[in-house]
Amino acid sequence: MAVMAAQEATLTDRREEVLAAAAECFMRQGYATTSMDDVAEALGATKGRVYHHFRSKPELFFEVFRRAIAILMREAGTHEKGPGTAADRLARMARAHVLCMMESQPFQRSLSLGVDLYRFGKAGEEHRMVLEDLMDLRRGYEDSFRRIFAAGRDDGSLRPLDPSLAMRTILGAINWVAIWYTPRDGETRAHRERLADEIVEQVLGGYRTP
Numbered sequence: 001m002a003v004m005a006a007q008e009a010t011l012t013d014r015r016e017e018v019l020a021a022a023a024e025c026f027m028r029q030g031y032a033t034t035s036m037d038d039v040a041e042a043l044g045a046t047k048g049r050v051y052h053h054f055r056s057k058p059e060l061f062f063e064v065f066r067r068a069i070a071i072l073m074r075e076a077g078t079h080e081k082g083p084g085t086a087a088d089r090l091a092r093m094a095r096a097h098v099l100c101m102m103e104s105q106p107f108q109r110s111l112s113l114g115v116d117l118y119r120f121g122k123a124g125e126e127h128r129m130v131l132e133d134l135m136d137l138r139r140g141y142e143d144s145f146r147r148i149f150a151a152g153r154d155d156g157s158l159r160p161l162d163p164s165l166a167m168r169t170i171l172g173a174i175n176w177v178a179i180w181y182t183p184r185d186g187e188t189r190a191h192r193e194r195l196a197d198e199i200v201e202q203v204l205g206g207y208r209t210p
Contacts, residue, residue, distance in 0.1 A: 015053045017043060022050075023064045023106035031061060031113050058127050061114070062134060068111035069137045071104050072097065080144045086152030087208050091200055093148065094174055098196040101177035103189075108178040111138070142167055149207075158207050166207065173203050 021042040025034045036057055040047040054060040076096035082089050101108050115138070118131045145167040152158025158166075177199065184191070 014049070018050055018053050018060070019064055019067060020106070022060050023067075023110050026061060026064060026113055027106040027109040031110075031117055036060070058130075061110070062127075062130050064107060064110045065114040065134050066137065068104065068107035068114075069134070069141055071107060072100055072141050075100050077141055077144045080148055085157035086148050086155050087157035087204075090145075090148045090152060090158065090207070091204060093145065094170065094200045094204060095196050097171075098174050098177050098199050099192060101174065102181050102183075102192050102196070105178050105181065108175075112175070112178070142171065145171060152207075156209060159209055161207070170203060170207070174199065 018039065022034075022039045025038045025042055029038065034057070036047055036050050039060070040050050043049065050060070054063065076093045079089055079092040079096060082092060114131070114134060118135055146163045149158060149161065149163035149166040153160045153163070
């Protein structure tokens, strides 16, 4: 049993390595120009290793998209139900979201590519259905921000804005971090946390009640 568990753990680790390499390739080259060969080269492995875990580029890309959403929901979405006012919870959600943009940047950039592929791409019917399901996951995450704005309107901690418009506005601002952010030499998590705090303070200023 111990040997089997170790083998399964190794297989999981190797699959994670393929996902990380793919996310990096999609971020740097885009979806259309990235090939399975590129992912294998980024891994320093044969193409067979990539195909061992994923049958096609679309399947690999969709899993990168799914992982990006899972990271956001795990790190940021959980703060929706925390203590404090809605404004307090929104600040924690936004801070965690910004850190995700920095610390899982290749996945989050790939998520943006997936949204563009859904809106403007010419995916086949099979892939279109998968994209629809993935977009539903994304909308579910966005709903947590919509709900927190509605809660803030009710408890008076946030300005009485349209929750849907406020959600789109704030996510538009903090999603952009994944585009412009570049890690500095010697950067630590403490540096990223201070940057996230500063970003959140600036972004949320227009949403809080005086």
